[in-house]
Amino acid sequence: MIDEELVQLLTPEGERVENSEYESTLNGDEIFGFYRDMVIIRRLCNESTSLQRQGQLALWAPVQGQEAAQIGAGRALAPMDFTFPTYREHGIAWCRGVPPENMLRLFRAVSNGGWDPQKYRHSVPTVVLGSQTLHAVGYAMGIQRDGAEEAAMAFFGDGASSQGDVMEAFVWAASFNAPVVFFCQNNQWGISTPSTVQSKIPLYHRAHGFGFPGVRVDGNDVLAVYEVTKRALDSARVGGGPTLIEAYTYRIGAHTTSDDPTRYRIDAEVEVWKHRDPVERVKALLVHEYKVKNADFDGVAAEAETMALKLREDVLAMSRPDPITMFDNAYAAPHPLIEEGRREMIDLGISGGEL
Amino acid sequence: MIDEELVQLLTPEGERVENSEYESTLNGDEIFGFYRDMVIIRRLCNESTSLQRQGQLALWAPVQGQEAAQIGAGRALAPMDFTFPTYREHGIAWCRGVPPENMLRLFRAVSNGGWDPQKYRHSVPTVVLGSQTLHAVGYAMGIQRDGAEEAAMAFFGDGASSQGDVMEAFVWAASFNAPVVFFCQNNQWGISTPSTVQSKIPLYHRAHGFGFPGVRVDGNDVLAVYEVTKRALDSARVGGGPTLIEAYTYRIGAHTTSDDPTRYRIDAEVEVWKHRDPVERVKALLVHEYKVKNADFDGVAAEAETMALKLREDVLAMSRPDPITMFDNAYAAPHPLIEEGRREMIDLGISGGEL
């Protein structure tokens, strides 16, 4: 994994790497905290996959392999920053404080969102590829007008990078010098499409053509992701303008539970990347450098287990919404067709709801 | 006008410039031919402006200042190449052999196109900014499938460069290594918007982020534009993939005859660029290096005059189409609503046409 361009602070074996531009500012407790985040997210993700297999979720989009990218980025955020995710940013949602059961409301098909985006400063899940990048830029333009020292951060994938919206977001961010960080998780696949179909050169280069910095970071190295993201956010908050971060990582699992990756990629590739596991890497560091005990790791595992059980319970308890709720929040102000629809539904006896 | 990045073969004063990468391959006759093209195009453009002022055209989009960019590019094309213009590529249309009166049918509002795009291998005028760049890439993908040694060439402006479609065209051209040349005339304005709003760095850099070459050429230097374009086309035709050419030039006139540039730009800027006039530049070269006589220049002027008169006559002779022609070519195959519309129009006595 020798790549001149890649910012890396830890080898896949968990050994420190010298980097002329970035150094880790994290202490052992913080790193252990990141480890805990990653373990919990992975466990919750696995639980969600089983829930889906058992027919309890309509769909699940696994995050396995991308935990370091998401936790490194998520932990670099300041509370007042605002994040704009896709459908796979469970690790970011976790860092923003979104309760896990909220993350699953979309996948249980009981909500088109799932959490209060204003409360957690973490926007709604975005399924139409790339749209959210423009929302982030607009939000960042709002930050500028408020004179606030805050940043917006947009997440997207290697596949989404080919959408016009994402590139318009680059144009605008550069034009207005907006306080926004673009965080592209290049997990090398967009469903069955390899990232080389989107770009033959590393994606972070794209930023340079728009006039702002692009950085490629080892997305399986939580220390590196953290430092790179933190610097980009710090810069954005004080008028330094946008940065594109390409977190070079890998989607270990299927695109979603509906997908069958054996149809389009070979096991050997997955195996190679399993050896670059982001969780094991930081665990190795914790063992060697910080002498963290097995008992501590076990403690995290146990905590994750408990959370997974709680998540399962919460999901099972999410019942089918009253159909009449489909009329809620379609509009903010009264609307005759909404009233008409509600009335019809009640008349038909489909809902026991009231007008 | 010292700009390290800019490919230039002639100074604004018409003196040769040494360039390490490009040298002019044109002989005196050819250069005189380009001069003639430019003079004719300018004259026809001025005639069109007067026609508009006299109420004979709905609109006109002047090309003044951009003659070298268009003639240099247009003359670099091979007959079998296919070009995809905007609404301002009168010089390209000229090089493709489109009769001048055809170019004006759009502006006289008697057609949404005006010429046979298949015959001249020059596509229809495109008004929705940037759309045509994708058409060019698709056409180039067709060339690849036919195994032909041809190229497609897409024209667009600095303003249009901010449209998602243009950037998707870059992604696709790179991904498929398509034989397409993107020719951006950076005339520094998109109506009232300076090109610096679209990009703070020179636009040709954008190509590098997509993984293909970008070149900035002095768009007022017909020799340089020709060589740069020719090389890009040659490369595309033999599998070298796309190139982005930024022709750095200036829109001397108004955006269109509906526009009032005094509202947003200062005369001094226009004056500076008038001193970089593309026609005068090549004329100076012809005088000094090739000893072209005044009589020859006068001959061109007279020829242009005759063509302008003919254009005026042709335009005045373009009468209002029979309204029933609006139903022609809406569909290629029969369609009940078209029949219905035709019938109604005839019944109403609006058209004397027949079903």
Added chain:
Amino acid sequence: MTTTMTMAKALNEGLRRAMEKDPKVLLMGEDIGRLGGVFRITDGLQKDFGEDRVVDTPLSESAIVGTAVGLAIRGYRAVCEIQFDGFVYPAFDQIVSQVAKMHKRSDGAYKMAMVIRIPFQGGIGAIEHHSESPEPYFAQTAGLRVVSCSTPNDAYWMIQQSIEHDDPIIFCEPKCRYWEKGEVDLESPPSGLFDAVVRREGTDVTLIAYGASVKTALRAAETAAVEGTSIEVIDTRSIAPLDIGLMAKSLEKTGRVVVVQESPHTASIGSEIVSELTQRCFYSLKAPGIRVSGYHVPYPPTRIEEDYRPSVDRILDAVDRVMGFES
């Protein structure tokens, strides 16, 4: 207090007043700053409110609307200018999948307060893409509201009401009426934003129109009056939702309805009005409702646009048909 001004000026004044009232209101669009917009609707506003509130944007419609979404999340109220109707489609995805659905997706946490101003319809002799009627697309889309002004007074008030409204609004401006003058009441709005109004009373036929077609409808009504037919002209003002109640009341009186629109008739506002009215007023109907629409062709070269757009003659022909239906 009333004063006379063009619709363009009324919109300009309406925007100014909205910006004065609420510092969160900002304008975004192509060429709206120094140039004042290609129609000068925002003339002088950048000078008075600054570049942060009257934003000249890069040329990307999807981004104009997409960033307005982000601004709405941050509590701003963006008024986006789309330069011409035919250039709204690059923003269609953001409008239909984001603007229209984000309030719902956020379970009410986000308000998508924004106005998307579109100079629409034809009649100015322009080239292609400058004369279209995209309102049926937006009316079909749940989550949006669509309105159109037909007089300077409505322009002045409806733009302000739209900006104050918490749902996203597609604001359709009949560009061929920008330069026509009318009385503007600077003190109180003529009616609610979603109310239709009767522009002329009549007893034989209900003639429904919006935008530029309202004036054409009124002209047709005048001509018809000379010939003895009494036409009631209704300006829908709101295109979605439709104030069907008012239209039904009129139809119950007249028994005949003609709807005028510049868009082609398939799945149009006219189709909607005719379907709804047929359902509500079936027994009052003396003739089936008729739509007078643009033809089902791409907007033609404008030398012949007046034969594409519903004309007084075509409206009167439709009136004759509904009047003569029994025979």
Added chain:
Amino acid sequence: MTTTMTMAKALNEGLRRAMEKDPKVLLMGEDIGRLGGVFRITDGLQKDFGEDRVVDTPLSESAIVGTAVGLAIRGYRAVCEIQFDGFVYPAFDQIVSQVAKMHKRSDGAYKMAMVIRIPFQGGIGAIEHHSESPEPYFAQTAGLRVVSCSTPNDAYWMIQQSIEHDDPIIFCEPKCRYWEKGEVDLESPPSGLFDAVVRREGTDVTLIAYGASVKTALRAAETAAVEGTSIEVIDTRSIAPLDIGLMAKSLEKTGRVVVVQESPHTASIGSEIVSELTQRCFYSLKAPGIRVSGYHVPYPPTRIEEDYRPSVDRILDAVDRVMGFES
């Protein structure tokens, strides 16, 4: 020769046959190659026809359609797969301003022969944007044609007929029916591409539907039959243009019409059908036409989608209303 297959397989076979017949036919889309598309409609085709004819594209819908335009100019016939209905909107501008209008703009020199395949409507329990009904937008747009298959046999033939057709066609596939089996006649097409068909004969009510709703309509007709109401079910097949003639003939017999669709009713296909039929069959009408549609809300979370989509119950309720109208 007939054989039984699913609609997914029928589309696959239809595509295969079209590609065999005409070397200019090529398929483009996201994940259509090695994966065979998320619905496996193109399964195995890349293996057999190569990467140049079954093109896995970068993820940009506007480019999928925009390059298809260029390919059409070069004489190719692209069949574009849009992965799900909700992802067609980024391509809306190319579809509406280019695909629909280039034949006209070129004064006939260009043929925009292409098919844009869209798996549409709901019923598969998916997340947002995977269950929409965008057909009203395309039906409104002059220059386009819109069709939808409701059986494997139609799927097999209509996809081939669409590919052979010289106008651009929006091909709407009812995704929730992909896995249902039916007889496919491999020798001759059931009817012309733009013909509606009567799926069940009846005398009391004309029930019109397309796509996934056809089966629901047939179920409703069965139930109604038990209760003594005879319903004629028409599958429009073509959504634009509409085969109004066939529908009018039915309505002249029954006097009552109900249209079923999953899109909201405003400016919808249903509005169009009701308006047109009212105009053509005014004196035959015993009751006003009724539309049974999706509600005017963003497509809801799919745990409750079956209460959003027109159900047998809602259709029967509408049937009761048109049957009981006189009383």
